Amino acid sequence: MYKILFSLFLSSPLLATELPESRQKELKNLLKHDCGSCHGLTLKGGLGPSLLAADLQNKSNEFLVDTIQNGRKGTAMPPWKPFLNKDETRWLVQLLKNQS
C-alpha cells in the first residue's frame, strides 16, 4: 500500500499539489452526493456512467479532467469549472482512479 502511494507520488506530478484537509473533505462529500446523484452514491453508475477505477483506467487524466471541468455538450454531464479549479479536479481524478 505504502509502496503504491509512494510510487504514485513519484510518478505523478498531480499529487504535488496537496489540498487542505478541509477542502478534501468537502470534495469527497461533493463526489459522493452531488456527483453521486447522477453517478450513484457508490459511483457504480446511474444516469451517468460508472466512475469506478476499473472503468476509468483506460481514459487519460487529461481527458477526464476536461470532462469534469467543461462537461460534455449534448449530454447530462454539466461543467464543474465554476466550483472546482484544475488542481481540485486533478485531485478528484486521482481519487477516482485510485479508489478500491
Added chain:
Amino acid sequence: MRFTYLFICLLYSQISLAELRGTGDLGLIIEREPAAVQIISTSTQTSLSHITGLGDLSHASVVYSRDARYAFIFGRDGGLSKIDLLKNKIDKRIIQAGNSIGGAISQDGKLIAVSNYQPGGVKVFSSETLELIADIPATYAPNKRSKVVGLVDAPGQKFIFSLFDANEIWILDLQEPQKPKIQKFSNIGKQPYDALLSPDGRYYIAGLFADNGLALLDLWSPEKGVKRILPDYGKQDEKLPVYKMPHLEGWAAAGNLMFIPAIGQHEVLVIEQSTWQLIKRIPVLGQPVFVMARPDGRQVWVNCAFPDNGNLQVIDVKDLSVKKHLQPGKAVLHMEFTPRGEHVWVSARDDNRVLIYDTQSFKEIKRLPAKKPSGIFFSSRAHKMGL
C-alpha cells in the same frame, strides 16, 4: 390477591392497547449514508425506529401497500426492500437488478414494478412475496437496452414508463400478469428523464432533457399518440447547466393549473391544463428539482439543485408569485406534506437534519436528527395514483 389480579389485568390491557395502532400517520425518512430508514410518526413528530442494512440508498424512493402497513423501498443498487411499519423490520429484501431508479405499485396493490437502468427495463414482482412475475427488457435495437425512467402506475392495471436512451414511452398492461401487453410510442422527444401522471390517471407527461417542451400522452385516447406540449419553450434561451436532474414527482396542480420545473432554466413553468399553454414562467433561485403542491393546492413549494440547494421557495398560487423564501440548511433534498398539508417535512442533507414547518405561518416547528437525509415518504401515498 384480588388486587394483584386486577393489576395484572390492567397491565395486560395496557400492553395490548399499546400494540394496536394504525399506520396512516407513519412515514419513512431515507438516510443515505448509513443506508438506513427511520420510521416516523407525523402525529407525534418523532422517530419511532431505525432500520439498517438496505444497500445503496442514493436516489431511493418508496411506495406503500394499500393497507399502508408495508413500505417498498427501491434502492439505487437494485435492492427492493419490503418494510413492515408495525414490526419495525425488513419483511423481505431482494437485489433485482444492478442499478435501479424507482418503482410503482399496481392499481390492485398486488404488483410492484421497478424501473432499472442496468440492465435497462422493468421488472414486476408480487407485492406479497417479491417473487418475479414479469420481466420487460427495454430493448429498442438489437442488443441495446435503454435506461428506464418515469415509471408510474395507471388505471386498468397499467404501468407507464419512458426510455431515456430510446426516446420512447411504453404502456405495460398487466390485466393478465402472465401475459403482459405492451404498447410503444416512439420519437416522443430526446432523452425523457422523468415523468408524472395526473391525479385522475388520465395524462402522462414526460420531461425531455435534450429537447424542447414536454411529451404528453392522453391515456383516454392513446391511439392519438404522444403530442409535444410547449414546443417553443426555452428555444431561444441559452440552457443553463443542470447539476441535478429535476423530478416530476406528483402532479403539482391547482385548479386547472399545473406547475413543472423547467430544465436548464431557473424557472417554474405554469401550464394550463386542457389547452396546455404556458401561462407564466416564475423565476426561482436555481434549477428547480421538486415542485410540489400543498395538498389543498394553494401553495407550491420548490427546492433547487446544487449550488442553490440551500433554498426553499413557496409560490402562492393565488397570484402565481414567490411569497416566501426559507433557508432550512445545507442541501435541501426533498419535502413531504402531511396528508392535509398543515405541515411540511424538509430534509437538509448536509446538516443532518429534518425540519418540520407550519405551512401557514412558515414557522419551524421541530428538528429531527437524521444522517444525510434524502427522501421523505408518508404512508398517505398508499392511496394516490401515479407516485
